[in-house]
Amino acid sequence: MVNEVVVWCLISGAVALILSSISLSIIKGRSNRRHGVAFFHPYTNDGGGGERVLWCAVKAIQEESSDLDCVIYTGDHDASPDSLMARAVQRFGVELLYPPKVVHLYKRKWIEETMYPRFTMIGQSLGSVYLSWEALCKYTPLYYFDTSGYAFTYPVARLFGCKVICYTHYPTISLDMISRVQDQNSMYNNDALIAKSTWLSLCKVIYYRLFGWMYGTVGSFAHLAMVNSSWTQSHIESLWRIPERTKRVYPPCDTSGLQALPLERPRSSPAIISVAQFRPEKAHTLQLMAFSVAIGNLDADLPRPKLQFVGSCRNKSDDERLQNLKDKAIQLKLEGDVEFHKNVMYRDLVGLLGGAVAGIHGMIDEHFGISVVEYMAAGAIPIANNSAGPKMDIVLEEDGQQTGFLAQTVEEYADAILKILRMPETKRLEMAAAARRRAGRFSEQRFYEDLKAAVRPILSHAS
Template sequence: MASLRILTVTLTTLILALIVRILFVVVFHRRKRRNSVGFFHPYTNDGGGGERVLWCAVKAVQEESPDLDCVVYTGDHDASPETLAARAIDRFGVELIRRPKVVHLYKRKWIEETTYPRFTMICQSLGSMYLSWEALCAFTPLYYFDTSGYAFTYPVAWIFGCKIICYTHYPTISLDMLSRVNARNSMYNNDTLIAKSAFFSQCKVIYYKLFSLMYGIVGSHAHLAMVNSSWTQSHIQKLWGIPDRIKRVYPPCDTSGLQMLALERSMEPMKIISVAQFRPEKAHLLQLEAFAAAVKILDADLPRPKLQFVGSCRNEADEKRLQGLKDRAKELKLESDVEFHKNVTYSELVSLLGGAAGGIHSMVDEHFGICVVEYMAAGAIPIAHNSAGPKMDIVLPEEGKQTGFLANTLEEYADAILRIIRMPASQRLEMAAAARKRASHFSEQRFYQDFKSAVRPIMSNTTP
């Protein structure tokens, strides 16, 4: 009994000491809050639409509140104010007013998906809390701005006394994900072993419901939540329960620069472009298989088209995925018909888009779909997945004219590819012109206007 009493006293003492230590750290850093905006974006080299939003958001804050310093929390150890500012210009054509300050994060492994073979979603979310603790201890801003979708960091920022603003591209969990698990559909985020088992599927449904509850609680800490599409807005409103603090701000798309590209272009050979990071949810293999199916039944008198994959790799898993696509292209005997362009510069991307007749996109429930808008602005007819952002916001008729195609299955994608290839030049130009006009609704200028309007009430008082 004595030893048990000693152990209890020891554990109680340690827990109290830990609580006191945490309180001391929080109080200390609350007093040291800087008149600044801290952008939590652990991957500043991913090259995707999220990174474009980051740099446009930084620029918008610099224009709206020039008295605020902009600080970027990044896990990329080679990042510096100079390299990040240069990257914003080279990759996205965004020229910052001032170079951002940089705070390096050394615990990024806690949000790496490779760190958690199972229960990845909850483990990454909890890991993000630890990473945000490191970030806010290193530098405590007046405004904490999450641009990567790590909602579990919001309670941590709230403890540090920050005003919390976020730009949510995609809910970490959605009601659609829950329904797919319930229906036992196998996907990249629902293992086949689980999908085939009624018991494991029910366990995962319970797990998802518990996670949804937690996600709603942490998300409700946001003082302002900007979302990028009608689909995302609908889900976040249901999950977070703060409709009065949610604003839809379409992401910045380079419509002005791309709209200067000529609509008439060489069709020898005709090019179909795919712009997306080499991530599993982007479903590149479906695109490749659909292209192969289209080429197989292509009219003999028509020249063979080319498929151009353009994207970036975040990590080793993405590199393996890219290599797998190359290997599959060889198996399908399409080596001369398929091109791979990795980590291209912004000018190279524009050049590739300027030569494409069509653009393909195949992510299920793509929150928005910046690449689809880029296709349309550049004059490439889009073939997008018939769900979420592309379906609800983007590939809609413009003044009664068709702006592209929506598809679900491999056969539908192959059919859309063939329809673009066989389309008379006059019809293609008419559809491309309508698509370009539709794309103007999602310009970078529109983003800046809507973004500033959303943050102005929150950031009007910049006194710590």
């Protein structure tokens, strides 16, 4: 009996000590809040559209409130104020007004998907709570700005007394994801083993619904939720239930620089470009298969096209995925027709876009599709998945003129490729010009204006 009492006393003391430490951290953070905006973006070298949003958001805040310090929470230990400022220019053509401050995070492994072979969403979400705790203990800002979609960090930021702003590229979970599991459809986020089992699918639906409730709860802690498309907005409003605090701000696309490129393209060796990170959901294999089918059905009098994959790799898994894609090209006997460009500089990307007659994009439920807009602005006719952002916001008629193609299957993508290759030059130029006009709706300048308008009420009511 005495031993049990001693054990319980020790446990109670340990719990009290932990809670006391947490309370002291929160009190200290609240009392030492800095006059700044801290951007939670653990990966500042991912090279995708999310990173472009980060640097444009930083620039917008610098222009809107020059008295506020801009701070980056990053897990990239070699990142420095000067290197990040240089990266923004070299990779994305975004010139910041002054270098941002940097807070290095050392617990980033807890949000790596490799840490959670099962229950990945909840694992990464809880890991982000731990990571945000490290961030906020090191630097507590007036405004906590999440640009990476870690909604579970918002209650933590509120505990530290921060105003929470977020830019959500896509919901961590959506009703579409739940529907696919219910329908037992196999995809990159629904293992074939689970899809084949009614019992396992039921368990996963329950898990998804529970996670969806949790996600909706933590998301509602945001003072301002900016979303990047109509599709994302509909899901976030359904899950977070804060429509009055949800604003659609289309992401920044380099339409002005790309629109300066000539619409005329060399017809002797037409290029089809695919710009996307080498992630599973980007469906690079589908694109490669569609290109193979198109090559097989190519008219004898048409020049043989090239497919150019351009993208970045975040980690070892992405590198392996890229190598598998190269191996698949060899297997399909396309090694001479397919090029791979990894982690290219922005000026090189512009050059590649300027030489492409078409741009292909394969992701299902792409929340927006910055690369699709970039194709259109550059004069490359887009071929995008017939869903979400490209379908609802981007590849729509402009002044009654078709601006591109939507597809879903390998055959549909191949058919669209052949239509573009067979298109008379005058018709291609007309469609490319209409697509370019459409792309002007998603300019970088429009992003700056809309983001500033959205955050202005929050910044002007600092507590």
